[in-house]
Amino acid sequence: MPPPRLVFWETTRACNLRCAHCRRLEAAGPESADGLNRSGYSAGSVSSGGELSSKDALTLVGAVAETGRPILVLSGGEPLLRPDIFDIAGRAVSLGLTVSLATNGTLVDDAAAEQIAACGIRRVAISLDGPDAASHDAFRGEAGCFDKALAGFGRLKRRGVSLQINTTVTRGTLGRVEEMYGFALRLGADALHVFSLVPVGCGAEIAPEAMLSAAESERLLLWIARKAAEGRIQMKATCAPQYFRIAQTVAWHGKLRDTEGTAGVGAGRPGAEAAAGAGGSAGRYAKGSAGAAGMPDGEARRGGAARGGSAPGGGDSRRGQPEDARGESLVRAAHPSGGDALSAATKGCLAGTGVCFISSAGEVFPCGYLPISCGNVRERPFREIWESSPVLLDLRDPDRLKGKCGRCGFKLVCGGCRARAYAVRGDYLAEEPSCAYLPP
Ligand code: SF4
Numbered sequence: 001m002p003p004p005r006l007v008f009w010e011t012t013r014a015c016n017l018r019c020a021h022c023r024r025l026e027a028a029g030p031e032s033a034d035g036l037n038r039s040g041y042s043a044g045s046v047s048s049g050g051e052l053s054s055k056d057a058l059t060l061v062g063a064v065a066e067t068g069r070p071i072l073v074l075s076g077g078e079p080l081l082r083p084d085i086f087d088i089a090g091r092a093v094s095l096g097l098t099v100s101l102a103t104n105g106t107l108v109d110d111a112a113a114e115q116i117a118a119c120g121i122r123r124v125a126i127s128l129d130g131p132d133a134a135s136h137d138a139f140r141g142e143a144g145c146f147d148k149a150l151a152g153f154g155r156l157k158r159r160g161v162s163l164q165i166n167t168t169v170t171r172g173t174l175g176r177v178e179e180m181y182g183f184a185l186r187l188g189a190d191a192l193h194v195f196s197l198v199p200v201g202c203g204a205e206i207a208p209e210a211m212l213s214a215a216e217s218e219r220l221l222l223w224i225a226r227k228a229a230e231g232r233i234q235m236k237a238t239c240a241p242q243y244f245r246i247a248q249t250v251a252w253h254g255k256l257r258d259t260e261g262t263a264g265v266g267a268g269r270p271g272a273e274a275a276a277g278a279g280g281s282a283g284r285y286a287k288g289s290a291g292a293a294g295m296p297d298g299e300a301r302r303g304g305a306a307r308g309g310s311a312p313g314g315g316d317s318r319r320g321q322p323e324d325a326r327g328e329s330l331v332r333a334a335h336p337s338g339g340d341a342l343s344a345a346t347k348g349c350l351a352g353t354g355v356c357f358i359s360s361a362g363e364v365f366p367c368g369y370l371p372i373s374c375g376n377v378r379e380r381p382f383r384e385i386w387e388s389s390p391v392l393l394d395l396r397d398p399d400r401l402k403g404k405c406g407r408c409g410f411k412l413v414c415g416g417c418r419a420r421a422y423a424v425r426g427d428y429l430a431e432e433p434s435c436a437y438l439p440p
């Protein structure tokens, strides 16, 4: 049984912000007297509101370490609101885990920055959802939080902490991703992880208006692939597993470094040259979608034939099948950052196969967006849950995928977002609803 590679732990549900796209269902709930959005959290005790106590938290860290050496991502809510967060991080580091902290950055004062650097946290991921205060603050629901997050970023940077920017792209911000990329470079971030909205929690409230269409998503992912290939900053498309279909297909055609026209990422005109390569398959793209190539359906098919593109899952043995071992190496080749475990890009959806999410109350989920509990660490050892949960076993068997994902030649490098399938179709094994690709 392969051990988890990434364990996300929601250390607390308390948060000082109320972001439009929060995964938590109750994030829009009323504020408590101290102005914090506690959502199941009571001030004064880290064990209240159902959260794991300090003792249980340290036990959990030990249990995670027993499964191997996954990266442990301490998230929230806002993890810096948990008073024992540095004790937890320090214990995890002492047990050999690579620890990352996911924060909104607004609470990183000098004292917090000092403790983060001192306790051995390898990377801090700060969420910035726009390159300026107006866009970020509107998204995050609080004026001034952009400046506070930047100040926190600077304090950590000065202390030599590795920094990642997490940015969520919606239809409203799609046209600004190039700006966001430049901003991340100027800030000196080590990584830029681009998140696609998943219609869960508050994300469901703002969908579908803010959700990217399949065609918009294809263009964004193609743009990310190109930027990743430039190697100026570690890039990762998070929770957009089709990225790996695109990166692999483009890599096959050797087009990744040759693409042009990314200015059209938010304007409806993708990199046309990459399109020609990325379209090289016997599959098609949904009508009205630009496809991986940004080409109309017929063009994609003609491009594939003209360039000798192999059919995903089809019969070009010289190029190999997408699901063969070569797939991962090609995707890695498309990601100069792939060697860094904290930004490693290996395949699409890892829910239940390489990733899991542990809620503040100890419930284990395949990922933070797929609300199907696999068990609670208060009742069963973490390892036992990871190794035997029927839901996780389902997710590890690509033969159980349904619809077009089930017959797709890219299913081993992509697999489709199981959370979107669940949110839209009520079945986590159903076909991914926001993929433009139509396998043969
Ligand atoms: S199901 Fe997979 S792709 Fe979808 S949100 Fe979870 S980890 Fe990301």
Ligand code: SF4
Residues within 6 Å of the ligand: 241, 242, 245, 404, 405, 406, 408, 409, 410, 411, 414, 415, 416, 417, 431, 432, 435, 436, 437, 438, 439
């Ligand atoms: S059909 Fe499913 S497995 Fe194939 S590329 Fe689309 S989302 Fe991925």
